[in-house]
Amino acid sequence: MSTRLSAAPGPTLRDTWNAIRSPLPPLAVGLVLLALAFHGEATAAYQVWMESTAYSHCFFVIPIAVYLAWERRHTLTGIPIVPVSWVVLAVVPLGIAWLGAERLGIMEGRQLVAMTILQVLFLAVLGWRMYAGLAAPLLYLYFLVPFGAFVTGTLQDFTAAFIDVGLNVLDIPHYSDAYIIEIPQGRFYVAEACAGLRFLIASIAFGVLYAFLMYRSPWRRVGFVLASIAIPIVANGFRALGIVLLGYVLGSAEAAAADHVLYGWMFFSIVILLLIAAGLPFRQELTAPGPSPAPARSSPPGRRSFIAAGLLGIVALAGPAATGLLDRRADIPLAAPAFTWVAPLGCRPEPGHPGPTPGTAITPFACPQGRLSATVQVLPPRANPGWILRAVRQSSGEIGAEDSTSSTLVVPGPTPLTWRFITTSEPARATALALWINDMPARGGLAGRLTLARNSLLGTTHAPVLIAVSYQSPHPQMGADEEQLVRLFITTFLQVQTSLSVQITTIGASAAGP
Numbered sequence: 165m166s167t168r169l170s171a172a173p174g175p176t177l178r179d180t181w182n183a184i185r186s187p188l189p190p191l192a193v194g195l196v197l198l199a200l201a202f203h204g205e206a207t208a209a210y211q212v213w214m215e216s217t218a219y220s221h222c223f224f225v226i227p228i229a230v231y232l233a234w235e236r237r238h239t240l241t242g243i244p245i246v247p248v249s250w251v252v253l254a255v256v257p258l259g260i261a262w263l264g265a266e267r268l269g270i271m272e273g274r275q276l277v278a279m280t281i282l283q284v285l286f287l288a289v290l291g292w293r294m295y296a297g298l299a300a301p302l303l304y305l306y307f308l309v310p311f312g313a314f315v316t317g318t319l320q321d322f323t324a325a326f327i328d329v330g331l332n333v334l335d336i337p338h339y340s341d342a343y344i345i346e347i348p349q350g351r352f353y354v355a356e357a358c359a360g361l362r363f364l365i366a367s368i369a370f371g372v373l374y375a376f377l378m379y380r381s382p383w384r385r386v387g388f389v390l391a392s393i394a395i396p397i398v399a400n401g402f403r404a405l406g407i408v409l410l411g412y413v414l415g416s417a418e419a420a421a422a423d424h425v426l427y428g429w430m431f432f433s434i435v436i437l438l439l440i441a442a443g444l445p446f447r448q449e450l451t452a453p454g455p456s457p458a459p460a461r462s463s464p465p466g467r468r469s470f471i472a473a474g475l476l477g478i479v480a481l482a483g484p485a486a487t488g489l490l491d492r493r494a495d496i497p498l499a500a501p502a503f504t505w506v507a508p509l510g511c512r513p514e515p516g517h518p519g520p521t522p523g524t525a526i527t528p529f530a531c532p533q534g535r536l537s538a539t540v541q542v543l544p545p546r547a548n549p550g551w552i553l554r555a556v557r558q559s560s561g562e563i564g565a566e567d568s569t570s571s572t573l574v575v576p577g578p579t580p581l582t583w584r585f586i587t588t589s590e591p592a593r594a595t596a597l598a599l600w601i602n603d604m605p606a607r608g609g610l611a612g613r614l615t616l617a618r619n620s621l622l623g624t625t626h627a628p629v630l631i632a633v634s635y636q637s638p639h640p641q642m643g644a645d646e647e648q649l650v651r652l653f654i655t656t657f658l659q660v661q662t663s664l665s666v667q668i669t670t671i672g673a674s675a676a677g678p
Contacts, residue, residue, distance in 0.1 A: 187245055187289045190469035194285040197477020201484050202278040208271050212310040218362035219310040221369050226308070228373060232301035239297055246291035249472040254284050255479045262483045267617040268610075269549030275309040281480050288472040300376050307369045312361060319359035319397065326401030327354070327408055336412055343571075349411050351644045355569040360400030363432045367396040370436060378447040388443050399435045406431075487548070490620065494546035498523030501629075501671045503540045505529075506660045511536070521555070523675070533653045537634045545627040545676040549616035552599070552628055559632035560586040561593045573651060575658045579665075581605065583658070587647055592637035594650045596658065600629040600668050626672035631664070633657060 199206070213222045233240075258281050265273030286302055287295045295302070320343055328340045331347070339346045343354040371392025375385035500518040503525055507513050511531040519526050519539060529536040539559055543552055554563075562568045573585035573596050582605070583596040599606040601619070603626040606612050619628075635650050642650070658664075 187247075187294075187469060190247075190289050190473040191285070193470060194289065194473035194477050197474070198278070198282060198285065198480055201477065201480040202274075202281075204484070205271070205275045205278045209275055209308060209310055216310070216362075218312075218365050221366045222308055222310065225305065225369070229301040229304045232304060232373075232376060233298055236297060236300070240294065243293050243297050244291075245289075245294050247289055247469045247472060248291055249288060249468050251284055251288045252472050252476045252479070255281055255476050258284070259479055259483045263486065264617075266483070266487050267549060267620060268613040269553045269616065270613070271550070272309065272311045272313070276306070276311060278480075279306055279309055281476070285473060285476050288476060289469050304372065304376075307372070312365050315364075316356050316359050316361050319361055319364070319400075320354050320356065322397065323359055323401055323404050324354045326398075327352075327405050330401075330405040331408065334409070336409075338408075345408060347408065347412055349414070352408055352411065353569065353644070354404065355567070357567045357569075358400075358404055360396060360403075363396045363400055363435075364393070366432075367392045367436065367439075371439070374440070374443060378443060380448045384446055384448065388446075391442070392439060395439055396432070396435060399431065403431045490546070491548050494544045494548060494620065496544050498542055498544065498675060500525040501540050501542050501675075503527070503667055503671070504663070505538050506662070508657050508660050511657070521558075529657075531653070533649070534635055534637075536654070536657060537636070538657075539630075539632040539634070540671070541630040541632075542671055542675045543628040543630065545624045546620050547616075547628060548620055549613060552616060552630075555630055556597065556599060559597055559630060559634075560584075560595045561588045561591070561634065562586060573655060575655055577659060577662075581658075585651065585654075587642055589641040592639050592642045593634060594637070594642065594647065594654065595632055595634040596654045597630065597632040600626070600631075600672060602626055603669050603672055623676075625676055626669070627675035629668045629672050629675075631668070 209222070213219050258277050262274055262277040262281075265271075265277060282305070283302060286298070290298070324340065324343050324345065327345050328338075331338045331340075331345075337348060345352040345354065368389070371389045374392075375388045379385045379388065500523065505513060505527050507529060508531070511529045514528040514530060516525055516527040518524060519541065521541065523543060524539060524541040527538045529538065541555060541559065543555060557563050560568070567590070568586055568588045571585050573583045575581050575583060581598065583598045585594070585596050587594045601612070601615055602624055606628075607615070616628075633654050635654060637646065637650075639646070
């Protein structure tokens with residue numbers, strides 16, 4: 165049951181201004197220092213918002229936070245501001261955590277730590293009671309961080325398993341192998357874009373906002389947020405299953421998958437509307453405020469507030485300053501490596517040229533199947549892990565592409581080598597790439613990042629070497645048949661490179677120096 169009370173006059177703009185003007189100068193000092201310390205994190209977040217539809221909702225986070233703060237103005241005007249300077253000590257372990265995330269090349273970790281330090285700034289300057297009153301808008305700012313990509317693989321697994329179970333229940337003949345679903349009418353691939361991450365992140369951001377606005381009970385808020393997590397995951401499974409069923413009915417997998425992203429957003433909109441409708445019967449309208457409490461007396465900003473904000477900013481700057489020194493030591497000039505490629509039968513090498521970044525050599529090949537581009541890039545032995553990971557993404561074509569899928573490609577031989585095989589759309593491109601760290605093919609996951617972090621601090625006897633072999637399709641998007649032919653084409657090319665490992669060892673040792 166909901167309770168409606170008549171609204172009482174709220175505080176005037178003058179009352180609100182008098183209540184909040186005291187902490188604004190020290191907050192401004194702290195924000196300027198944090199902007200200097202973490203401008204790289206902010207720039208990276210903005211680029212993700214612009215490039216990825218999964219995070220386009222981030223542009224609305226700050227306006228929503230401002231609205232949530234404005235909605236609480238009735239109670240905020242009566243809360244005194246009592247700074248708590250000692251909480252600035254929390255920035256020391258947070259700075260260590262930021263440095264660890266930076267050395268591991270985990271941008272999301274850096275951004276989450278930076279946002280937490282921002283929360284500490286507000287707590288130190290505003291005090292416990294005012295921070296608690298503004299907790300909803302301040303904590304909502306965490307949605308500015310484009311996090312969640314690490315669950316993409318898990319979401320792909322769930323979606324593929326959901327399709328498999330659904331087809332079994334419907335007794336539709338099919339074959340499934342990991343993310344490949346094949347029916348008599350064609351083949352479907354559960355790509356990263358099909359995992360539903362873009363729907364899940366937007367749903368969680370909406371669910372938290374809806375819970376703040378519609379409920380007072382913490383249990384109802386938690387319940388609605390959990391529903392906003394679970395329902396999109398299950399709904400995306402039904403969406404993916406529906407696309408496969410549509411291909412079964414139409415008799416063409418490609419026809420069914422042609423507008424799958426459009427289908428997804430339409431389906432997601434319906435799911436959100438159903439989620440809103442399901443949550444409305446349990447709403448608890450916020451009690452309308454009674455007479456506004458007497459505005460807290462605004463005193464000039466104390467010296468403690470300025471000292472706390474300044475110390476917080478200085479400590480926060482220490483981490484980026486330390487990484488700047490490490491990166492300057494690692495940033496050494498590298499010449500384009502000399503590499504000899506073997507042209508497969510029917511392929512003709514064209515004149516090679518240096519790449520756009522130092523230490524890169526590109527050799528094009530004209531083949532009957534199309535054009536290949538073989539790239540060798542050597543990186544500094546103490547390279548920042550972020551540099552290496554960015555070089556990998558640039559070589560794979562993932563940066564700037566509309567969509568990408570990742571799989572493995574095993575090249576047979578005396579010592580079989582597993583390559584990462586990435587396909588992108590708009591532009592349509594397929595790339596096999598492998599990274600050598602310490603003269604060995606790099607391991608993925610946290611173990612590989614730890615090795616990169618250790619090398620960035622202690623150095624190594626063999627510089628990192630990145631090899632990428634790319635095929636550019638004349639079409640805006642590759643079909644399943646073309647992708648299979650390209651996989652075979654690139655595999656054949658790599659099989660004849662019998663001296664690949666020897667040359668990589670020589671290049672890595674030479675770049676590492678004595």
